Amino acid sequence: MELDQPSAARMYDYFLGGAHNFSVDRQAAARILTIYPHASSAAQANRAFLRRAVAELLALGVRQFIDLGSGIPTAGNVHEVVDATAPGARVLYVDNDPVAVAYSESILAGRTDVGVLQADVRDPAAILDAPLTRRLIDPALPVAVLAVAVLHFVADDEDPAGILGRFRDAAAPGSYLALSHGTVDRQPAKAARSEEVYRSTRDPLTLRTRPEIERLLAGWDLVEPGLVWLPEWRPDWPDEPGTDPSRTEILGAVGRKA
Template sequence: METVDWVPEGVDLDRPNAARVYDYYLGGAHNFAVDRQMGDQAIAGWPELPMIMRANRAFLRRAVQYLAGQGIRQFLDLGSGIPTAGNVHEVARAADPTCRVAYVDHDPIAVAHGTALLRDEPGVTMIQADLRDPGSILTHPGIRATIDFDKPLAILMVAVLHFVSDTDDPAHIVAAYRDASAPGSALALCHATRGERNERAAEHRELYTRTTTPMTMRSRQQVATLLDGYDLVDPGLVYMASWRPEEGMPARPEVYPGLAAVGRLSTR
């Protein structure tokens, strides 16, 4: 077992973790040999995986830029993961330095590093909690001190709901956050789907059964159900690389098998 001095007590170093594997795909340093081993195994069967993860991160950046440009000044990032370049508060505050951001993750390593990173950032916080328990998050003192639920906010659920099983009823979970949001609020969502690579997606899903967070890939219709109650902004629910793409994006976005959308709640 690896010996490291930056890991909170009680963290299992012998089992891969989705947040740390994602950090490895992005070129981060907060992962262990067991995470890198799983990542390398996944990449051997699906060489585009690091590109896919970067495309997912790029969607998050574009969505935050769009929402900040639409006047949203509060962001609740659920399943934020281990801090890395281009964090939500950095992107949002490039549009308006007054933006407030609350990060939530259940992984103690992500929270430990996020807390250290954000120590000197007023109006930004990070808490350890499970997004499957909306009540504990929506009433958490740290969240309430940062987010004013009487004003529009953006809920960010990017690359996280595919780690919520059907038995946990992800649509009900999303609805709880939606119902706690003020008119004019938004949801940015990105969710794994099989895309054109059905056989690779199945192998990838199988790998995640070894982690503490198994993966559930969903169809377009299943993902669309998660967006009930929101008015989708153009271009709707599309492959993540097709959502308001920038110059240089791939000509065949379907090779990045994640569905993405941004929705708004009516102000009426």
């Protein structure tokens, strides 16, 4: 396992208060916290968005999920939200971090309705054609593709819009995409400093403008309230962690394939 470089998955685990991270990750996370002191609350807001989006998609009848860049299992993971509402619905976790995959496999051992695949989001064919994907995901039925805080780790020359397009084209009508993505719009100087920190990790960061994020959503019909700051996407209650929109640099949306 690659433990000599910080990992975005393990840094995210640290921001969420998890224990599956190492000194090298905590050191990089500390550098981010000097730039964004509210980075932990932003991570909580992202996790809360994931939970709300999955709950909404379950209410719409979706019963299979592909979680791209799923990271290290922490409280509120997709399968836990699913288990509370629709036990037996299928969940495929996908991550390229061997530590995240190892922990996920340990937690999910013995489950036949949830699986974890070590693969890179930049290679949609390897994900869609994997035997585990074919076992868990029925391409004839609607699926929810979860791209939550993952595409800002895909560089422009790696075609993030094309990556989402591959998953969209493979999905049945009535499928959904949930996306969250960091933006440079509010504090460009701080965004540049954050990108510099992540260049020292195994997961370089590419933050984007709102118009650039909107282009990633091409081909998906956005549900209300559209592309908004994470705490503004169908909040459950006013005092939910990370609910101050001014304290997050992340936009989120859910879209449907007609």
